[in-house]
Each structure stands twice: as C-alpha cells, then as structure tokens.
Amino acid sequence: MIDWQAIETVLFDMDGTLLDLHYDNYFWLEHLPKFYASHKGWSETKTKDWLMAQFKTKYHSLDFYCIDHWEALLGIDIITLKKEINHMIDFLPYAQSLLKQLTALPVKTAIVTNAHRRTLAIKDQVVQITDYVDEDFCSHDFQLPKEDPGFWSALSRTYSFNPATTVLVDDNERVLASAAAFGIQQLVMPLKPDSMRPLQKMRQPDEFIGIHCLSELLPNKTLSIR
Numbered sequence: 001m002i003d004w005q006a007i008e009t010v011l012f013d014m015d016g017t018l019l020d021l022h023y024d025n026y027f028w029l030e031h032l033p034k035f036y037a038s039h040k041g042w043s044e045t046k047t048k049d050w051l052m053a054q055f056k057t058k059y060h061s062l063d064f065y066c067i068d069h070w071e072a073l074l075g076i077d078i079i080t081l082k083k084e085i086n087h088m089i090d091f092l093p094y095a096q097s098l099l100k101q102l103t104a105l106p107v108k109t110a111i112v113t114n115a116h117r118r119t120l121a122i123k124d125q126v127v128q129i130t131d132y133v134d135e136d137f138c139s140h141d142f143q144l145p146k147e148d149p150g151f152w153s154a155l156s157r158t159y160s161f162n163p164a165t166t167v168l169v170d171d172n173e174r175v176l177a178s179a180a181a182f183g184i185q186q187l188v189m190p191l192k193p194d195s196m197r198p199l200q201k202m203r204q205p206d207e208f209i210g211i212h213c214l215s216e217l218l219p220n221k222t223l224s225i226r
C-alpha cells in the first residue's frame with residue numbers, strides 16, 4: 001500500500017487517527033452537555049441542541065478546535081472537565097505498533113493536529129503520545145486550521161519536508177483535500193476514527209487511500225502486536 005522505501009516523512013493527525021475519537025465524541029456530545037445543562041439549569045435536550053448549533057457555526061475553523069474560544073463562550077473550565085474522563089483517552093488499535101516500527105526506518109515522523117496545545121498536553125500526560133514521534137505541531141501555532149491549504153505552506157516554512165515523499169494520515173477528508181492541494185502525494189484516511197461508531201464513508205474514494213485499521217500501514221506485518 002505504501003512503499004516505505006520511497007518515504008522520507010510521515011505526518012500523523014492525532015484524534016481519530018492515532019487516538020480513539022471516542023474520548024472526544026463522548027466529551028463534546030455527552031459529558032460537556034450534561035455538565036452544562038446542570039450549570040445553566042437547562043434540560044439536556046435543550047442544552048445539546050444549543051451546543052450543536054454553536055459547534056456548527058464554527059465547523060472547519062480554528063475556533064472549532066480552540067479551547068480558549070469555548071471556555072470564553074460557555075464561561076466554564078473545559079480542561080478540568082476534560083480531565084474528569086481522561087481514563088477514556090487511548091490509542092487506536094495498532095497505533096503504537098506502527099509508530100514503533102517507523103522508528104526503525106529512516107523516516108521523520110510528526111504529529112500535526114488541529115487540537116489545542118492544552119488538549120494535546122492532557123492526552124500526552126495519559127498516553128505520552130509525543131514520545132513516539134520526532135516533532136509535534138498544533139495548527140494554533142500557525143493560526144490556520146489544517147483544512148486551509150495555507151496551513152501546509154506555513155508548516156513547510158517551519159518544518160522542512162518534501163511533499164512528493166511525504167505520507168499524511170488523517171481521518172478528516174477536508175484536511176486530506178487541503179494537503180492534496182498543497183501537493184502532498186500520499187494521503188491516507190482512517191475510516192474508523194471512533195472505535196464505538198460504524199465506519200465513516202469517503203466522499204471521494206478515488207482520491208485517498210481508505211484504511212479500516214492502522215495495521216494496514218505496518219511496514220512489517222509479521223512483527224505486529226495490537
């Protein structure tokens with residue numbers, strides 16, 4: 001699937017690609033609404049509808065991923081609330097195997113995430129994810145979400161990589177499209193970002209490489225453990 005001999009750089013999204021998106025979905029769609037309903041004295045249904053309307057206005061923008069934005073809007077401490085369920089933070093199957101196997105190859109690895117630095121810090125405390133890669137970048141560092149093709153130009157000015165010999169693995173199809181517009185050649189989309197939900201569908205199945213599990217990317221499949 002990937003000719004690892006021909007690859008110099010591997011860029012990984014974090015949530016839904018290396019880490020189970022179930023934590024994030026549960027937090028934003030269940031844990032936060034429950035807390036906010038009691039905080040405001042609203043019903044859970046009203047709270048969920050109101051929150052969903054707020055999320056929708058920010059889809060694909062940096063604010064959507066920005067903890068500071070949501071703390072200011074809601075007037076609550078989101079980080080403390082997130083930590084209440086940090087036992088749910090976990091790798092997706094074969095993520096650790098893949099990351100470990102890549103350290104044996106002459107490739108550079110980096111996490112490139114839309115997550116806020118404070119969210120990355122919570123996850124890093126629990127699963128030490130940054131120990132598995134050479135570098136980590138948050139789109140807030142560049143003031144552009146990954147969905148914006150300008151993000152990849154900005155990243156490449158800070159972090160040198162050749163788009164022709166780079167693999168990007170990201171569960172967000174819009175992000176893959178913006179990376180394609182920049183020129184990244186090998187674009188892989190995990191189709192099961194949330195272990196508790198069914199497979200997600202690709203809108204453009206001819207454009208990107210869809211995978212059901214990270215085990216499909218392992219350079220050495222015989223050595224793998226889940």
Ligand SMILES: [Mg+2]
Nearest residue numbers: 013015016171
């Ligand atoms: Mg993701």
